[in-house]
Amino acid sequence: MTKFVLKRLAHTVIVLLGVSVMVFFLIRYLPGDPLDVLFTQGSGDEVTAADDLAEGRRRFAEGIGMVGSLPSQYLNFLSEIVQGDLGTSIFRRIPVSTLIAxxxxxxxxxxxxxxxxxxxxxxxxxxxxxxxxxxxxxxxxxxxxxxxxxxxxxxxxxxxxxxxxxxxxxxxxxxxxxxxxxxxxxxxxxxxxxxxxxxxxxxxxxxxxxxxxxxxxxxxxxxxxxxxxxxxxxxxxxxxxxxxxxxxxxxxxxxxxxxxxxxxxxxxxxxxxxxxxxxxxxxxxxxxxxxxxxxxxxxxxxxxxxxxxxxxxxxxxxxxxxxxxxxxxxxxxxxxxxxxxxx
Amino acid sequence: MSENPPRTELMGSSEFTNHHLGRTLEVRNLVKSFKVGSESFGKAERIKAVDDVSLFVPAGTTMGLVGESGSGKSTIARLICRLLEPDSGQVLVDGDEVTAGTKIPKGYARKVQIVFQDPTASLNPRWKVRRLVAEGIRVHGLRSRSETKERVAELVSLVGLPEHALDRYPHEFSGGQRQRIAIARALAVEPEVLVLDEPVSALDVSVQAQILVLLQELQAASGLTYLLIAHDLAVVERFCDEVAVIESGRIVEAGDPEIIHSRPEHPYTKALVEAHPVPDPHERTMYVHAQDKAEVAE
Missing domain, CATH: 1.10.3720.10 (MetI-like)
Incomplete structure (x- = not known):
């Protein structure tokens, strides 16, 4: 029985891995980039220079790990999950795990x-x-x-x-x-x-x-x-x-x-x-x-x-x-x- | 009877011997019809599955009931065990009458037991053998708890299963072994009449003989009365004292199995005999479906 449960839990890990690949890549291929919403001319209270916007966007993307190739982003995401970190919501600025809880x-x-x-x-x-x-x-x-x-x-x-x-x-x-x-x-x-x-x-x-x-x-x-x-x-x-x-x-x-x-x-x-x-x-x-x-x-x-x-x-x-x-x-x-x- | 193989006396020394002799089983003018089709479509009609059937099985003997599938033989088995209620007619066991419409006499289920065709379906898969066999004893309050335990072990060894079978589930056994469990379960309530509804049809040919021999030994030891239902004349011929051939709910021919097999009178019986495969290819005739053959003969 224990062996059966352990075997099934191992299957669970494989399923989760597959689902994580699908969800990670598919949502990123959807049209629409969340950073466009955050860093668009006139989206903030003050009118910001285009250069400042681009700089802000770059720093923000770095902060949430949205830089580099998609596969490398995915690997980062995986290693964070393994450490129990699901990341932070882009718009709510609250840890995802807190929102889920x-x-x-x-x-x-x-x-x-x-x-x-x-x-x-x-x-x-x-x-x-x-x-x-x-x-x-x-x-x-x-x-x-x-x-x-x-x-x-x-x-x-x-x-x-x-x-x-x-x-x-x-x-x-x-x-x-x-x-x-x-x-x-x-x-x-x-x-x-x-x-x-x-x-x-x-x-x-x-x-x-x-x-x-x-x-x-x-x-x-x-x-x-x-x-x-x-x-x-x-x-x-x-x-x-x-x-x-x-x-x-x-x-x-x-x-x-x-x-x-x-x-x-x-x-x-x-x-x-x-x-x-x-x-x-x-x-x-x-x-x-x-x-x-x-x-x-x-x-x-x-x-x-x-x-x-x-x-x-x-x-x-x-x-x-x-x-x-x-x-x-x-x-x-x-x-x-x-x-x-x-x- | 004289042509039957000699019955071994394996169980002669057992406690099982003769402590409950079989009784006569009699069926008089049994009728059962079923509704076919749906009333809402205006096509409902009644089909007579059993049409005025009478049988008499003397105590301690075996009557074979042979017919094609759909001929009504299993319905007769169910009517005798009161799993179905007859439209009219009587079933008598040892003079105890179970007439249509009247309340079943108390203890009737004890007197008549049934062994079904497919032991995979007839044994509750969630119960261990011990509980399966003990259930009948418990329901009828036949023995005390400790006696039941002994009796169950005895029955299991009687049908030729090892003692460790008691704590196993039905699916852990082969088909033949499962049928042995079903037989032990039927014997547990100490019946007088055993209705065997195609007890070997679902089994391998090699296992069929073993089960039939077991049933013969049990009969020799206890004097049980058997009604053996089969579609195969060859099985019946070896095993029965008398044979009745049933077609479309009616008995068309009855008598000594040897004679019926060698000199069938009714065209349906002839067709049944001929439909049986002949082991020697030189004697083999072309296979024709029994029903067609009967029609041609008529």
Whole structure:
């Protein structure tokens, strides 16, 4: 098992290396140079001589390591990462790691809330669909999941805002919590901090602000079809009939069915978890939820190279770790996998 | 019976011997139909999978049920084990009646056990052999905890598996060994009738014989009653005391396996016999699908 985890962690390093190459070079080939924005005639308060501008630009570029050939810049970037330095945001003048540390908890909070909605919807729909296959409940649940998957997140989010924040204003339009409220920084995750410090006004405000984006993320009920089909796969295996033939009551047979369908569902859930954190980019932008996804969109618009690199790499780490975790859980739930990992 | 190979008495000294003699299995006028197609498209119709089937298997003997796939033989197996509910007809085990529509008598699942075709699918992959075999004993409260442990070890050695098999998962075994586990599991509840639904069809030819010999030895030792379902007349001929041939849910011919094989009367049986590959190339005739052959003969 340890060997398996170590091997996978080594793979993670390779994946990160590949992603870093892609993100580093691709964003630099995009049209638009952030330094053009910073050092253009008339961009500052005073009118500066063209020579001074060029000199300032050169010194600035040197300061953030944007000199020399791209490959040599990339190698510098790599050696800094190895030392734990993700660089400094060009426009915010704040270390990228600090920006990620403040926005990541919000993204996690939103992703987890979205997945709670997803699971609360998917479990009953998937289980009823499999147990009462082809019934009206099954068809209804599958149709619901299909519509949820087919509707783009941004459109769904805007519709929810329109209905529940504009026409029938019971929930806030955007943001993390009401203006004027704040929570003490303990874990960085606002909802946890508000709960721990007993800051109830902030706690309720955070929850109210979470509802619409969480529904947008989770209402696709993406697990319904996976859960339903893995339950159906087990349902039609001979060993279910073997249990019945042995005299087991239907209730126990059903519980065996659930337990055997669990590994597949958990693995797919885990694989998607990484993608979901990345998928929050759109939802965060629609709801002006100031998490890592929202920050990424801003960074891309400004061509803030170090910030883009840092966020994309963080997303990659989460995706790869979610995959690793789901593989470990799979091996733990399904004995057939464990042996394969050993050999 | 007289033509069967001599049954070894390997298990003669075992505790297993004769402590539960097999009972008669009787099926009377069993009918089961399935709905085919979807109602919303207006094409729904019912197809009779089992059409007025009657069988009588004396205690301690083996009845073979032969037919092509789709002929309804597996449906009969499932009806007998009450995995499906018959439309009408009766199943009697040792006089205990399981009539359509009535509640299944308590303990029926103990009397009749089934061994499925594919042991890969019929054994829960997440359970170790020990738990797989013990489950039935636990469900029916047959033995105390320590007795169960002993009994499970006994059953596993009875079907010819080593003791260390107990703590392994099904996927760690070969197909033949898995079928041995399935047989041990079926025997765990001390049944009187064993329904064998193509127990060797999913196995290698070399392993098929071993499993059939094991089943014969078990029958000789315990007097179990078998209903053996197969699509291969050759398997049935060697193994059964009587054979019934089923076509489209109906029994078309029944009797001594030797006679049925050498002098089949019904055209469908003839086609089945001829469809079987002949080992000697000089005696081989051209292969024709059994169904076509039957149509031609009619």
């Amino acid at each position: 403040t926005t990541l908890p919000l993204t996690l909070q939103l992703a987890i809330a979205g997945q709670i909605v997803n699971i609360l919807l998917s479990l009953p729909l998937g289980i009823v669909g499999a147990l009462k296959q082809n019934s009206i409940w099954d068809r209804g649940g599958t149709a619901f999941a299909l519509i949820g998957t087919a509707m783009p997140n941004f459109w769904q989010g805007i519709m929810l805002i329109l209905i529940f924040a504009v026409w029938w204003p019971i929930l806030p339009v955007s943001g993390v919590m009401d203006l004027g409220l704040s929570v003490e920084h303990i874990t960085g995750i606002p909802i946890v901090d508000a709960f721990v410090t007993g800051n109830w006004p902030a706690f309720w405000s955070i929850i109210r602000h979470l509802i619409l984006p969480a529904i947008t993320l989770g209402a696709s009920a993406s697990l319904v079809r996976i859960l339903r089909s893995s339950l159906l796969e087990v349902k039609h295996q001979d060993f279910m009939d073997a249990y019945r033939a042995r005299g087991l009551r239907e209730r126990s047979v059903t519980s065996h069915m659930m337990r055997n369908a669990l590994p597949t569902t958990v693995v797919i859930f885990g694989i998607r978890l990484g993608a979901i954190i990345g998928g929050s980019v759109v939802v965060e932008t629609v709801f002006a939820y100031q998490g890592m996804g929202w920050l990424l969109i801003n960074a891309i618009n400004q061509r803030d190279y170090p910030l883009i690199q840092g966020i994309v790499l963080t997303f990659t780490v989460f995706t790869v770790l979610a995959n690793l975790l789901s593989d470990i859980v799979h091996g733990w739930l399904d004995p057939r996998v464990k042996v394969e990992a050993k050999t």
